[in-house]
Amino acid sequence: DIHPTAKDGSKAVAQEIATLIRERQAAKEPAVLGLATGSTPKYLYAELVRLHKEEGLSFKNVVTFNLDEYYPIEPDALQSYNRFMKEHLFNHIDIPEGNYHIPDGTIPKEQIKAYAAAYERKIEEAGGIDIQILGIGNNGHIGFNEPGSNVNSHTRLVTLDNSTRLANAYEFSNMSQVPRLAVTMGIGTIMKAKKVILLAWGSHKAKIVCRSVEGHSTDQVPASLLQQHSSCKFVIDEQAAAEL
Ligand code: GLP
Numbered sequence: 001d002i003h004p005t006a007k008d009g010s011k012a013v014a015q016e017i018a019t020l021i022r023e024r025q026a027a028k029e030p031a032v033l034g035l036a037t038g039s040t041p042k043y044l045y046a047e048l049v050r051l052h053k054e055e056g057l058s059f060k061n062v063v064t065f066n067l068d069e070y071y072p073i074e075p076d077a078l079q080s081y082n083r084f085m086k087e088h089l090f091n092h093i094d095i096p097e098g099n100y101h102i103p104d105g106t107i108p109k110e111q112i113k114a115y116a117a118a119y120e121r122k123i124e125e126a127g128g129i130d131i132q133i134l135g136i137g138n139n140g141h142i143g144f145n146e147p148g149s150n151v152n153s154h155t156r157l158v159t160l161d162n163s164t165r166l167a168n169a170y171e172f173s174n175m176s177q178v179p180r181l182a183v184t185m186g187i188g189t190i191m192k193a194k195k196v197i198l199l200a201w202g203s204h205k206a207k208i209v210c211r212s213v214e215g216h217s218t219d220q221v222p223a224s225l226l227q228q229h230s231s232c233k234f235v236i237d238e239q240a241a242a243e244l
Contacts, residue, residue: 002236002237004238006202009199016197031130032123032128033062033132034064037066037084039135040199041133042088049089049092049093060096063099064099064100066101068103069102069184070105070181071179073105074106080105103183115183116155117154128192128194130195132195134223140223141164143185145222147161149186150219151188159181187222196232199236201236202237206240206242209236210244212227213234
Protein backbone atom coordinates (compact mmCIF):
# COMPACT_ATOMS: atom_id res chain seq x y z
CA ASP A 1 0.00 0.00 0.00
CA ILE A 2 1.34 3.42 -0.92
CA HIS A 3 0.29 6.40 1.22
CA PRO A 4 1.08 10.10 0.71
CA THR A 5 3.01 10.34 3.99
CA ALA A 6 4.42 8.19 6.79
CA LYS A 7 1.69 9.47 9.10
CA ASP A 8 -1.09 8.37 6.75
CA GLY A 9 0.46 4.91 6.38
CA SER A 10 0.97 4.57 10.12
CA LYS A 11 -2.64 5.54 10.82
CA ALA A 12 -3.91 2.90 8.41
CA VAL A 13 -1.79 0.20 10.07
CA ALA A 14 -2.89 1.36 13.54
CA GLN A 15 -6.52 0.94 12.41
CA GLU A 16 -5.78 -2.58 11.22
CA ILE A 17 -4.22 -3.44 14.58
CA ALA A 18 -7.13 -1.83 16.46
CA THR A 19 -9.61 -3.91 14.44
CA LEU A 20 -7.76 -7.12 15.34
CA ILE A 21 -7.61 -6.15 19.03
CA ARG A 22 -11.36 -5.37 19.14
CA GLU A 23 -12.31 -8.58 17.32
CA ARG A 24 -10.29 -10.62 19.78
CA GLN A 25 -11.75 -8.69 22.72
CA ALA A 26 -15.24 -9.61 21.53
CA ALA A 27 -14.17 -13.26 21.33
CA LYS A 28 -12.37 -13.00 24.71
CA GLU A 29 -9.12 -14.05 23.06
CA PRO A 30 -5.66 -12.48 22.99
CA ALA A 31 -4.29 -10.52 20.02
CA VAL A 32 -0.61 -11.33 19.45
CA LEU A 33 1.59 -8.65 17.88
CA GLY A 34 5.20 -8.82 16.72
CA LEU A 35 6.78 -5.40 17.20
CA ALA A 36 9.75 -3.54 15.73
CA THR A 37 11.92 -0.63 16.83
CA GLY A 38 13.90 2.06 14.99
CA SER A 39 12.59 5.39 13.74
CA THR A 40 10.12 3.76 11.32
CA PRO A 41 7.37 2.54 13.75
CA LYS A 42 7.39 5.69 15.93
CA TYR A 43 4.30 7.21 14.28
CA LEU A 44 2.50 3.88 14.49
CA TYR A 45 3.10 3.68 18.23
CA ALA A 46 2.08 7.33 18.67
CA GLU A 47 -1.17 6.59 16.86
CA LEU A 48 -1.84 3.48 19.00
CA VAL A 49 -1.27 5.59 22.12
CA ARG A 50 -3.72 8.17 20.73
CA LEU A 51 -6.33 5.47 20.06
CA HIS A 52 -5.89 4.31 23.66
CA LYS A 53 -6.15 7.78 25.20
CA GLU A 54 -8.78 9.34 22.95
CA GLU A 55 -10.83 6.41 21.74
CA GLY A 56 -10.55 4.04 24.67
CA LEU A 57 -8.76 1.24 22.81
CA SER A 58 -7.67 -1.22 25.51
CA PHE A 59 -4.55 -3.36 25.26
CA LYS A 60 -5.47 -5.66 28.16
CA ASN A 61 -5.85 -8.63 25.80
CA VAL A 62 -2.73 -7.82 23.78
CA VAL A 63 0.43 -9.94 23.91
CA THR A 64 3.55 -8.66 22.16
CA PHE A 65 6.94 -10.00 21.11
CA ASN A 66 9.69 -7.67 20.00
CA LEU A 67 11.96 -8.62 17.15
CA ASP A 68 15.36 -7.81 18.52
CA GLU A 69 17.73 -6.18 21.00
CA TYR A 70 21.37 -5.20 20.98
CA TYR A 71 23.76 -7.52 22.81
CA PRO A 72 25.06 -6.94 25.33
CA ILE A 73 22.99 -4.02 26.63
CA GLU A 74 21.28 -3.07 29.88
CA PRO A 75 17.48 -2.72 29.54
CA ASP A 76 17.58 0.89 30.79
CA ALA A 77 20.45 1.99 28.50
CA LEU A 78 19.48 4.94 26.30
CA GLN A 79 19.83 2.86 23.13
CA SER A 80 18.14 -0.31 24.37
CA TYR A 81 15.06 -1.45 22.52
CA ASN A 82 13.55 -2.37 25.87
CA ARG A 83 13.68 1.29 26.87
CA PHE A 84 12.49 2.40 23.41
CA MET A 85 9.34 0.27 23.67
CA LYS A 86 8.50 1.56 27.15
CA GLU A 87 9.03 5.19 26.13
CA HIS A 88 7.13 4.98 22.87
CA LEU A 89 4.35 2.54 23.73
CA PHE A 90 4.14 0.39 26.85
CA ASN A 91 4.30 3.22 29.43
CA HIS A 92 1.36 4.94 27.75
CA ILE A 93 -1.14 2.07 27.32
CA ASP A 94 -2.86 -0.45 29.60
CA ILE A 95 -0.98 -3.57 28.47
CA PRO A 96 -0.35 -5.84 31.51
CA GLU A 97 3.34 -6.01 32.37
CA GLY A 98 3.65 -9.77 31.83
CA ASN A 99 2.15 -9.49 28.33
CA TYR A 100 5.07 -7.88 26.53
CA HIS A 101 8.30 -9.65 25.65
CA ILE A 102 11.53 -8.06 24.47
CA PRO A 103 14.72 -10.07 23.95
CA ASP A 104 16.97 -9.64 26.99
CA GLY A 105 20.37 -8.14 26.19
CA THR A 106 21.84 -9.19 29.54
CA ILE A 107 21.58 -13.00 29.30
CA PRO A 108 24.98 -14.68 29.82
CA LYS A 109 26.32 -15.92 26.49
CA GLU A 110 26.23 -19.58 27.41
CA GLN A 111 22.51 -19.30 28.21
CA ILE A 112 21.45 -17.56 25.02
CA LYS A 113 20.59 -20.74 23.10
CA ALA A 114 18.19 -21.90 25.80
CA TYR A 115 16.83 -18.36 26.17
CA ALA A 116 16.19 -18.10 22.42
CA ALA A 117 14.44 -21.47 22.31
CA ALA A 118 12.24 -20.38 25.24
CA TYR A 119 11.40 -17.13 23.37
CA GLU A 120 10.23 -19.16 20.37
CA ARG A 121 8.20 -21.44 22.64
CA LYS A 122 6.48 -18.48 24.29
CA ILE A 123 5.40 -17.19 20.87
CA GLU A 124 3.92 -20.58 20.06
CA GLU A 125 2.21 -20.90 23.45
CA ALA A 126 0.59 -17.48 22.87
CA GLY A 127 -0.94 -18.92 19.69
CA GLY A 128 1.57 -17.48 17.21
CA ILE A 129 1.93 -13.90 15.98
CA ASP A 130 -1.20 -12.47 14.33
CA ILE A 131 0.42 -9.34 12.90
CA GLN A 132 4.18 -8.86 12.63
CA ILE A 133 5.36 -5.26 12.15
CA LEU A 134 8.73 -4.79 10.44
CA GLY A 135 11.03 -1.96 9.41
CA ILE A 136 13.79 -2.45 6.86
CA GLY A 137 17.51 -1.74 7.07
CA ASN A 138 19.42 -0.15 4.21
CA ASN A 139 20.89 -3.55 3.37
CA GLY A 140 17.47 -5.21 3.47
CA HIS A 141 17.75 -6.56 6.99
CA ILE A 142 14.57 -7.33 8.91
CA GLY A 143 14.88 -7.45 12.68
CA PHE A 144 18.63 -7.90 12.88
CA ASN A 145 18.67 -10.64 10.24
CA GLU A 146 21.53 -9.46 8.07
CA PRO A 147 22.15 -10.59 4.46
CA GLY A 148 22.91 -14.31 4.39
CA SER A 149 20.45 -15.15 7.20
CA ASN A 150 18.78 -18.47 6.53
CA VAL A 151 15.10 -18.44 5.59
CA ASN A 152 14.49 -20.99 8.36
CA SER A 153 16.52 -19.18 11.04
CA HIS A 154 15.08 -18.80 14.53
CA THR A 155 15.77 -16.50 17.48
CA ARG A 156 19.53 -16.37 17.98
CA LEU A 157 22.61 -14.29 18.66
CA VAL A 158 23.89 -12.60 15.48
CA THR A 159 26.82 -10.40 14.43
CA LEU A 160 25.81 -6.99 13.09
CA ASP A 161 27.06 -5.89 9.69
CA ASN A 162 29.38 -2.92 9.77
CA SER A 163 26.92 -0.99 7.59
CA THR A 164 24.20 -1.58 10.21
CA ARG A 165 26.49 -0.44 13.02
CA LEU A 166 27.27 2.70 11.00
CA ALA A 167 23.58 3.34 10.24
CA ASN A 168 22.71 3.00 13.93
CA ALA A 169 25.78 4.86 15.25
CA TYR A 170 23.74 8.07 15.62
CA GLU A 171 22.05 6.50 18.64
CA PHE A 172 25.40 6.10 20.41
CA SER A 173 28.15 8.55 21.39
CA ASN A 174 30.53 7.03 18.86
CA MET A 175 30.91 4.04 16.54
CA SER A 176 32.99 2.03 19.05
CA GLN A 177 30.02 2.13 21.46
CA VAL A 178 27.68 0.37 19.00
CA PRO A 179 27.34 -3.28 20.05
CA ARG A 180 28.75 -5.85 17.63
CA LEU A 181 26.08 -8.41 18.44
CA ALA A 182 22.32 -8.62 18.78
CA VAL A 183 19.61 -11.10 19.71
CA THR A 184 16.98 -11.30 16.97
CA MET A 185 14.00 -13.38 15.97
CA GLY A 186 14.91 -15.34 12.84
CA ILE A 187 13.52 -15.10 9.33
CA GLY A 188 11.77 -18.42 10.05
CA THR A 189 10.15 -16.88 13.15
CA ILE A 190 8.92 -13.93 11.07
CA MET A 191 7.68 -16.23 8.28
CA LYS A 192 5.47 -18.08 10.79
CA ALA A 193 3.49 -14.91 11.60
CA LYS A 194 -0.04 -15.05 10.15
CA LYS A 195 0.33 -11.60 8.62
CA VAL A 196 3.44 -9.47 8.02
CA ILE A 197 3.39 -5.68 7.52
CA LEU A 198 6.67 -4.02 6.57
CA LEU A 199 6.82 -0.23 6.95
CA ALA A 200 9.21 2.06 5.07
CA TRP A 201 9.28 5.84 4.84
CA GLY A 202 11.48 8.28 2.98
CA SER A 203 13.57 8.43 -0.17
CA HIS A 204 16.56 6.72 1.50
CA LYS A 205 14.47 3.52 1.62
CA ALA A 206 13.33 3.67 -2.05
CA LYS A 207 16.15 1.56 -3.45
CA ILE A 208 15.97 -1.28 -0.94
CA VAL A 209 12.15 -1.34 -1.10
CA CYS A 210 12.37 -1.74 -4.89
CA ARG A 211 15.05 -4.44 -4.58
CA SER A 212 12.96 -6.33 -1.97
CA VAL A 213 9.71 -6.22 -3.94
CA GLU A 214 10.83 -6.39 -7.57
CA GLY A 215 14.13 -8.26 -7.31
CA HIS A 216 14.34 -12.02 -6.98
CA SER A 217 13.87 -13.57 -3.56
CA THR A 218 17.32 -14.14 -2.06
CA ASP A 219 18.87 -14.40 1.38
CA GLN A 220 21.28 -11.66 0.26
CA VAL A 221 18.33 -9.27 0.67
CA PRO A 222 16.49 -10.62 3.72
CA ALA A 223 13.31 -8.56 3.11
CA SER A 224 13.00 -10.14 -0.37
CA LEU A 225 12.40 -13.49 1.36
CA LEU A 226 9.02 -12.05 2.42
CA GLN A 227 7.88 -12.63 -1.19
CA GLN A 228 7.51 -16.24 -0.03
CA HIS A 229 5.04 -15.29 2.74
CA SER A 230 1.37 -15.87 1.93
CA SER A 231 0.11 -12.70 3.64
CA CYS A 232 2.69 -9.94 3.57
CA LYS A 233 2.35 -6.33 2.52
CA PHE A 234 4.64 -3.33 2.40
CA VAL A 235 3.06 -0.11 3.68
CA ILE A 236 5.19 2.74 2.35
CA ASP A 237 5.02 6.44 1.62
CA GLU A 238 5.36 8.03 -1.80
CA GLN A 239 9.05 8.76 -1.28
CA ALA A 240 9.88 5.14 -0.46
CA ALA A 241 7.84 4.08 -3.51
CA ALA A 242 9.77 6.35 -5.87
CA GLU A 243 11.75 3.56 -7.56
CA LEU A 244 8.92 1.07 -8.02
C1 GLP B 1 17.44 -1.45 13.07
C2 GLP B 1 16.43 -2.47 13.61
C3 GLP B 1 15.43 -2.91 12.57
C4 GLP B 1 14.93 -1.67 11.84
C5 GLP B 1 16.06 -1.05 11.05
C6 GLP B 1 15.67 0.24 10.34
O1 GLP B 1 18.72 -1.95 12.90
N1 GLP B 1 17.01 -3.65 14.21
O2 GLP B 1 14.38 -3.63 13.19
O3 GLP B 1 13.91 -2.03 10.96
O4 GLP B 1 17.21 -0.85 11.82
O5 GLP B 1 15.77 1.35 11.18
P1 GLP B 1 14.97 2.68 10.96
O6 GLP B 1 13.54 2.35 11.18
O7 GLP B 1 15.48 3.63 12.01
O8 GLP B 1 15.24 3.12 9.57
